[in-house]
Amino acid sequence: MLSIRNLNKRYGRFQAVSELNLDVPEGEIFGFVGPNGAGKTTTMKIICGLLRATSGEITLDGVDIIRNSRRMKEKIGYMPDFFGVYDDLKVNEYLEFYASIYNIKGQERKRITDDLLELVDLGSKREAYVDSLSRGMKQRLCLARSLVHNPRLLVLDEPASGMDPRARFEMKEILKNLKGMGKTIIISSHILPELAELCTSIGIIDQGRMVISGSNEEIMQQVYNKKVVRLKVRDRLDDAVLILKEYPFVDKLVIGENTIQAGFGGGDGEMSRVLSDLINRGIPVVSFAQMDGNLEDVFMKVTKGDDEQ
Amino acid sequence: MNINPVLLKELKVRMRGWKAAGIIALYLLVLTVVAVFIIYTTFMDPYSSNIDPQVSIGAYTALAVFQFMLIMFIVPALTAGAISGEREKQTLDLVLCTRLKPISIITGKLFASTSQTLLLIIASFPLFSMVFLFGGISIKEVMQLFGFYIVTAVTIGCIGIFFSAHLKRTTASTVFTYGTLAFLAFGTIFIGVFYIRIFYNWDYNKFLPILYSNPLTGFGSLLAEQFGYYGGINAFLGLSAGSGQNPNAANAISPWLGNIIFDIVLSAVLLILSAARINPVRKSIFSYIRFRGRKKKKASDSI
Ligand SMILES: Nc1ncnc2c1ncn2[C@@H]1O[C@H](COP(=O)(O)OP(=O)(O)O)[C@@H](O)[C@H]1O
Ligand SMILES: [Mg+2]
Numbered sequence: 234m235l236s237i238r239n240l241n242k243r244y245g246r247f248q249a250v251s252e253l254n255l256d257v258p259e260g261e262i263f264g265f266v267g268p269n270g271a272g273k274t275t276t277m278k279i280i281c282g283l284l285r286a287t288s289g290e291i292t293l294d295g296v297d298i299i300r301n302s303r304r305m306k307e308k309i310g311y312m313p314d315f316f317g318v319y320d321d322l323k324v325n326e327y328l329e330f331y332a333s334i335y336n337i338k339g340q341e342r343k344r345i346t347d348d349l350l351e352l353v354d355l356g357s358k359r360e361a362y363v364d365s366l367s368r369g370m371k372q373r374l375c376l377a378r379s380l381v382h383n384p385r386l387l388v389l390d391e392p393a394s395g396m397d398p399r400a401r402f403e404m405k406e407i408l409k410n411l412k413g414m415g416k417t418i419i420i421s422s423h424i425l426p427e428l429a430e431l432c433t434s435i436g437i438i439d440q441g442r443m444v445i446s447g448s449n450e451e452i453m454q455q456v457y458n459k460k461v462v463r464l465k466v467r468d469r470l471d472d473a474v475l476i477l478k479e480y481p482f483v484d485k486l487v488i489g490e491n492t493i494q495a496g497f498g499g500g501d502g503e504m505s506r507v508l509s510d511l512i513n514r515g516i517p518v519v520s521f522a523q524m525d526g527n528l529e530d531v532f533m534k535v536t537k538g539d540d541e542q
Numbered sequence: 543m544n545i546n547p548v549l550l551k552e553l554k555v556r557m558r559g560w561k562a563a564g565i566i567a568l569y570l571l572v573l574t575v576v577a578v579f580i581i582y583t584t585f586m587d588p589y590s591s592n593i594d595p596q597v598s599i600g601a602y603t604a605l606a607v608f609q610f611m612l613i614m615f616i617v618p619a620l621t622a623g624a625i626s627g628e629r630e631k632q633t634l635d636l637v638l639c640t641r642l643k644p645i646s647i648i649t650g651k652l653f654a655s656t657s658q659t660l661l662l663i664i665a666s667f668p669l670f671s672m673v674f675l676f677g678g679i680s681i682k683e684v685m686q687l688f689g690f691y692i693v694t695a696v697t698i699g700c701i702g703i704f705f706s707a708h709l710k711r712t713t714a715s716t717v718f719t720y721g722t723l724a725f726l727a728f729g730t731i732f733i734g735v736f737y738i739r740i741f742y743n744w745d746y747n748k749f750l751p752i753l754y755s756n757p758l759t760g761f762g763s764l765l766a767e768q769f770g771y772y773g774g775i776n777a778f779l780g781l782s783a784g785s786g787q788n789p790n791a792a793n794a795i796s797p798w799l800g801n802i803i804f805d806i807v808l809s810a811v812l813l814i815l816s817a818a819r820i821n822p823v824r825k826s827i828f829s830y831i832r833f834r835g836r837k838k839k840k841a842s843d844s845i
Contacts, residue, residue: 278822281639285823302823303641311639317632321555333547334640378636 234259234417235280235386240289242275242441249275250441253289257386257419257434262412264432264449265421272441273421274314277388280419281311293386307335310384314391314421316371320364324355327363328377335382349377353407369400376407387411389420393427405431460497460523462504467491467517476511483507497523548637548650553657562658566665573669576608577601598678603765605670606687609663610761613695614727617659618719621702623712624651625820630712638822645817648703652813656699663691683768690764690798694757697805698723700812707816723757730756753797755808760801767796 237255241248250272257263267273278284280291282302291298298305319327328346337345350356353373358366366374372392379387392408393401408431411418422428428435429449436446445452462483466473470491477483482498497504508521556562580601625648628634637647653660670684701722705715734750753759795803818824 278635283635283639283822299823303643306639306641309639313632313635315632317636319551319555319631319633321558322551326551326554330547330551331636331640333550334637334642336544382640 234261234294235419236292237276237280238290240276240279240291241287242272242279242284243287248441250279253438253441253443255436255443255446257417259417260415261434262408262418262420262432264425264428264435265419265438266423266425266428266435267421267438268423271423271438273423273438274390275441276438277311277390277419277421281309281388282306283311307382308385310379310382310387312375312379312387312389312392314394316368316375318363318371318374320362322363323359324350324361324363324366324374325359327374328381331378331381337381345381345383349380352380352410353377354403369396369403372396372400372404373407376404380411385417387416387418389418391421391423393422401427462495462497462521462523464493464495464511464521465491465519466493467519469516472514473511473516473518476514476516477507480507491519546646546650546653547642548647549654549657552650552654556654556658562661565658566662569662570665570669573605573608573666576604577669577673580604598673598675599769602670602673602679605666605673606761606765609666609691610694612662613659613691613698614723614757617656617695617698618702618716618723620659621652621655621699622706622716622719624655624703625706625816626709626712626715627706629710634820638820643817644821645813647820648707648813648817652696652699652703655702656695659695660692663688663695679768686764686768690761690802693802693805694761697757697809700809700816704812704816707819726755727758731759754800754804756797757801757805760798763797767798 235255235257237253240250240253240255242250253272253276255263255276265273265276275284279286280298282298282305286299293305293308296305319330322330325346328349329342332342332345347356347359350359353376355366355370355373355377358370363371363374376389376392379389389408393404396404408418408420412431420428420432425435425437432449434446434448435452437444437452464473464477468491470488470493473493474486474488477486477493477495480503482503484496484498487494504521504523508518511518511521581598625634628637628651638644667684667688670687671681673679673684698719702715702719705718705722706712709715709718730752734752737750737752
């Protein structure tokens with residue numbers, strides 16, 4: 234349905250997105266994961282016609298989005314990573330305003346507004362001023378806003394960020410609902426586990442490049458198939474890095490202040506071999522342990538791995 | 543017909559409750575007090591007879607000047623934040639990602655933010671009409687004055703919108719809007735005087751073209767003509783251009799009419815530039831040049 238080819242975006246000299254490729258088939262929920270500043274918002278804004286790409290091609294159902302920006306905007310719903318609500322409007326007036334932009338009138342407008350408020354569980358707040366809503370409610374209202382024109386593609390930029398666990402759970406339920414309604418959704422996050430259960434496919438972006446992408450299962454496999462070992466030293470961090478790099482089964486080093494995190498391909502035998510080697514060569518090791526296969530750490534491995542090798 | 547949704551939404555908010563009606567009532571009260579005061583003091587003048595049209599002309603001029611000042615001072619404050627305010631509230635992207643055209647957003651914002659002023663102007667119409675009960679002023683002249691008001695208000699609004707669309711901050715936009723207005727009102731006069739003093743070759747019977755952009759001279763000439771007196775502007779500049787009998791001045795287009803034409807052209811240009819500014823996917827000449835430059839560089843690299 235959505236297809237991005239060789240997308241590039243430069244802000245002046247700074248390359249925010251480079252040679253990005255992406256395919257999202259109809260009905261998928263695509264998780265767009267990357268650390269802050271990776272280029273997620275930039276990519277999403279380009280999809281929604283809010284930013285001009287430096288080069289590249291984006292098509293929706295085979296139609297060029299960049300050239301048919303206004304027509305394509307009718308098919309895309311965008312929820313930005315900030316609220317953007319008019320404080321002096323009531324909740325229903327807020328939705329009716331966006332509905333009026335799409336020429337939805339009279340009874341139909343009222344029906345759509347009511348349905349959407351029901352969907353995001355704000356039915357009881359119809360007459361409340363937007364100003365008086367809690368953060369989570371405002372976020373849900375923004376989601377409802379992005380749905381007024383019944384778009385086929387939803388672009389949600391970090392919809393769960395800054396939410397407490399309960400609000401996050403509610404947002405997830407709503408998104409599952411939307412998935413059931415057959416919407417195609419792109420959803421971004423800087424935390425992978427947040428999306429793991431929701432998405433059908435996942436792409437990981439770092440420094441403007443798509444590092445890996447694939448179905449949920451594929452990504453999770455890649456992410457889980459290796460151990461992650463965390464080493465803490467008192468001193469001589471650089472020497473420890475050099476030693477670790479001698480081993481072919483150690484890769485994707487992430488170097489902290491006095492810690493090293495590394496992907497580890499071997500078994501327990503190899504682990505003890507590396508440890509005794511480090512100690513024999515005089516590295517003041519404080520701790521050396523295997524981390525449990527926590528997604529977030531592995532995500533760090535995936536995204537940071539390249540520049541350390 | 544579809545009313546601009548941005549305009550409709552803003553009117554709904556602005557006209558909510560009693561505030562809008564209260565402001566209009568208060569404004570009319572102030573105008574009435576001004577008019578009554580002028581009429582009263584003129585009546586008290588022992589040298590004038592009771593049915594002197596001088597009375598109505600005095601009141602008319604006072605009201606006209608008062609309302610004109612109001613437009614000059616209030617419209618910049620109301621419009622300079624129209625787009626930058628949306629940007630600061632982060633709501634601009636939310637309308638830009640809809641099917642609404644940038645020019646509709648701009649015109650919706652323009653008329654929404656000038657709506658209160660336009661409403662005040664229109665509400666004061668009956669009061670101005672009262673003045674011609676005393677004679678000396680015709681309904682046609684009141685209509686002319688109001689046409690001039692509306693064009694001036696909308697033009698100042700366009701200047702405010704223009705800076706609001708081009709500058710990030712509302713404060714900066716406000717400063718530039720008042721600055722531009724000050725330039726049009728006073729800067730153009732300085733330039734005119736400067737030009738005459740330097741070159742000494744000014745034909746005193748002609749009107750300085752730069753002053754067509756000046757709202758004050760436009761307004762002044764409108765009132766002067768209404769009082770049957772055509773030398774208004776050049777007199778304003780300290781150039782004794784003679785009186786209404788001057789044939790050259792009569793042949794040239796009236797300063798106020800010239801000002802209206804200038805305003806309409808300027809407004810259209812500013813609106814188009816503002817719409818282009820907020821359009822996120824507009825083609826930029828600069829990016830096109832850079833793109834071509836890079837291609838050339840690549841070609842030379844491969845040689
Ligand atoms: N308007 C801009 N001008 C210059 N640099 C920008 C601009 N917007 C974003 N960037 C930079 O582009 C990079 C990607 O930003 P963004 O797409 O917002 O990342 P993400 O949403 O993944 O956190 C960041 O390094 C950011 O600083
Ligand atoms: Mg972001």
